[in-house]
Amino acid sequence: MGHHSYLVAGDGQFLYTRNHCDEELAALFNETDRKFIVADGSEVTPGEEWGESEYTFGYYTTANALRQRLNVQGFTSRRALADLAEGIAHWRKTYDSQSQLRERQARGETLFETLARPPREPAELLAAIGEAIRPRRPETSFATFQEYFQYEDEFAETVTDVEELRWFVEERSLIRLIIDQAPADTRVGLDLGGLTGCCVRLDTTRPIAGPTRERQLATLPDNAPLIVLTEGSTDSRLLTEAMHITHPHLVGFVRFIDYTGTKARGSAGALATMVKAFMAAGVANRFVAIADNDAGGHEALAKLKSQKLPMGCKVLHYPELPLLTSYPTVSPGSPAVSLTNVNGVAGSLEMYLGKDVLTIDGTLAPVRLGNFIPAVQRHQGALSKPHKGLVQKAFEEKIKTARRAQHSGTGDWSGVYAIIESIAHAFG
Template identity: 65%
Template sequence: MGHYSYLVVGDCQFFYFRNHYDEQLAALFDEAERECVAPNEATGEGKFGYFTTAHALRQRLDVQGFTSRRAQADLAEGLLQWRKSYEDEREEAAKDEWVREPRTREPRESADLLAGIGRAVRPHRKSFETIGEYLQYENQFVETVQDVDELRGIVEVRSLIRLLLDQAPDETRVGLDLSELTGCCVHMDPVQPVAGPTRMRQLASLPADAPLIVLTEGSTDSRLLTQAMQTTHPHLVGFVRFIDYSGTDAQGSAGALVVMVSAFIAAGVANRFVAIADNDTAAHIALAKLKSRKLPEGCQVLHYPDLPMLASYPTIGPSSSVVSLTNLNGVAGSLEMYLGEDVLTFGGSLAPVHLQNYGPTVQRPHGALSKQHKRLVQKAFQKKVRAAQRGQRSDFADWSGVHAIVERIVHAFD
């Protein structure tokens, strides 16, 4: 009897790998997701593998460039190759009276295959009135698994995984089951890490496997967004890396970000990277020329997304002390405005943004918090992060702004 590892999506198993495991699959998991249960004395059955959710794995594939769009394109190309092999073998069979059927199975249409995947990976709630209905349902499972396995030799495994995950609900349990590799005749030690070392080997090989690099306007934005992601998207730690400005003379500004992006492009940096700037007047003006250029395929230049809260935010004009509500999206969307309504509130009121004219040649306002409020907001945010790291995450804490920024980065290449 063989010993296999395999991908588990819900109640279905794919990608059987005899006496070992698929390294592309193993590298998608984190060591913190390891599950190891000692064998039961009576049955001899134990559990060893890495398990997370469909949502977490989809986002890891997103930042590696294996988006739904890419997976669909890879599937279409794979089915064309499969169809050609089938037709070629059918022609050969027709010429040889001793050969009745092609060795290659006939491929299904893309829509039919995806529908079959959907039936396989979604929760099973169907009841069967007859044994015939049950057998038909099981046969559909077998056919789908066989189709996916047939494509494994044609389509990049991560594109196939993406196709499976796109049909599964967010909370579907997904994992690499290694349990059979710890039995007799197999020498895998469940104490030794698998996902971590595999990921490290992968990072040393291809640019597509390296973390997505994120460039920001400066060290403060980089540090705070790193802390935010550890709280809102912990499953992306190690897959997304904000550039570390510590120990450098890098200046924090949109202009400096333009210089850095240009340097990355000129150097032909292999890593996929995203440059993300404030959603304010200064940043939009500074990045306008860069965004008008044809950028490399692995580069995206973005701004923080618009926020509903900023659509009507307290402001003080350049020649008035009266507080009014103004749409600050694109005008005063610095990172501090995304750190949460809770940390922007002082004495029951939101800290106001002070508007000024950008300059004599630009008829557009530009705004920012006062320096004092800016420091207080950053300090309050870091306190909120520390509390969350201790497991003291409050129901009243507002993470929506930084969550939106990380989501913007995740989907930058969609």
């Protein structure tokens, strides 16, 4: 049809796009689906002698293959049917609201275009689409020309209805509805033959589906939440709760990985392994891995940070904190407490939960230095296990109080605020 591209499903043609290809549809195909097809339906390759045969060019696969591609994108049959019911309801509501405009048009007034007719019921429409996909009856099989023209009009009406649905149903759901009416081995595709004529000279040697898919994937990180990977479930849970207080405007835009119900062990080494797995899987979301600002965290991530990371990946540590530049510290083999800079030595999450919750019995819970780590030339430090539990419990109470008051109150939130800020500005 003219200079259009369109979806082919069996003998049906749907979703016409004038003078260019539909990128939403093109992105569902691979370059291996690129085909030249002659009039008898057989495939040919460029350079073959085609004789006088007409051919069409496009991307073709089977209905089953395209259904599976849509499945993994979340466009299942169930979702498509739900979208159709909602879309038809919206179509019907729009049609009913235009009744007075149609009456004025009937009197000869020039107005904006209105819907020509109300929608069919979903089951009736889907049956009509299925009929349009099946092999077409030859003209000679009809008793009269009137029967043949009526038959053709029914196909045209179905195509028009599908076009109308583009206003009311997400396109990939609409594609799913169409191909669900086709047998699994039905040829489906994006026909680009109409764009190779005199007015629209599409270069048939240039890849189309592959680059289109790459552009589609490139936009995903701009719309999906930023994923934050932490050393373990406690960090993830407490930072999620803290963000609701310090940065409520980021809720829904930043998502800390949820370890609930998993047996994932918490450590900087496990975090490094998870980052490598995300990179190997080609995770499209932008993601930040953030580790403790301690000796063990710096040792575990040193090799990873020296690598060239994907554009959508950042590896961070909890930021330097003024409170930790002069903090009570107990050295190995000595009961004496001295003030020491423990940034990069003992900067686990507990050290960022606030001076108020770190204060136990009137004094700051001391950091105890442990093993010396040659790779980073410093001791690993941490709170004692009992102190660590008390600090976490006190912070959870602080969270509850802040939620009841609907603000952060007068407590010290500077540490967790600095962590969320570093995440928010990880990409510049």
